[in-house]
Amino acid sequence: MDYLIDDIDRQILACLAEDARLSLKVLSGKVGLSSPSTAERLKRLEEKGVIQGYGARINLAALGYSLQALVRVKPLPGMLHKVEKMIQALPECIECDKVTGEDCFVMRLVVRSIDQLDVVLDGLADYAQSNTSIVKSSPVTRRLPPLH
Structure with a gap:
């Protein structure tokens, strides 16, 4: 899998790694895009296998x-x-x-x-x-x- 990501994709990934529960509205505000543009980027990152899933960090x-x-x-x-x-x-x-x-x-x-x-x-x-x-x-x- 060779998928090039840009700075906005990197920001999206960093935000989601910190808090995967961010709403699309909040995530969009953090990366400076509209909600539809952010949603499209998320969809593309998921389809390309860059984002494989979302989860919670559990205190074992x-x-x-x-x-x-x-x-x-x-x-x-x-x-x-x-x-x-x-x-x-x-x-x-x-x-x-x-x-x-x-x-x-x-x-x-x-x-x-x-x-x-x-x-x-x-x-x-x-x-x-x-x-x-x-x-x-x-x-x-x-x-x-x-x-x-």
């Missing part, structure tokens, strides 16, 4: 998920596809990347306790080796890279 700790863990996963020989399917089925896995290097996957788990973390990891033990790091804090949360 407020829902009882007090621990997050980053887990590097190295499937045992012949278990790559099985482990991938197992990871996809884990409700505690909120993000996973297939990576190069010694490990095949790096996943982010959210759990309510160390005991729950043990249960989740025990489910993978017969099929993969894992190395777990508990997240102490997140000084940088997911954000947009520079848009220019």
Whole structure:
């Protein structure tokens, strides 16, 4: 996907990344366009796949998920596809990347306790080796890279 965006598109993306609930009227005012022009730009950004969706940022700790863990996963020989399917089925896995290097996957788990973390990891033990790091804090949360 190679889609060139201009400065107004960048402003729209930055505004929506900050607050995806902005009304079209407010968003239009922030970028200096009419509502119909802003709506057309939004539609084009969505159709081109630049904007893939809209969502809320949820405080997981407020829902009882007090621990997050980053887990590097190295499937045992012949278990790559099985482990991938197992990871996809884990409700505690909120993000996973297939990576190069010694490990095949790096996943982010959210759990309510160390005991729950043990249960989740025990489910993978017969099929993969894992190395777990508990997240102490997140000084940088997911954000947009520079848009220019």
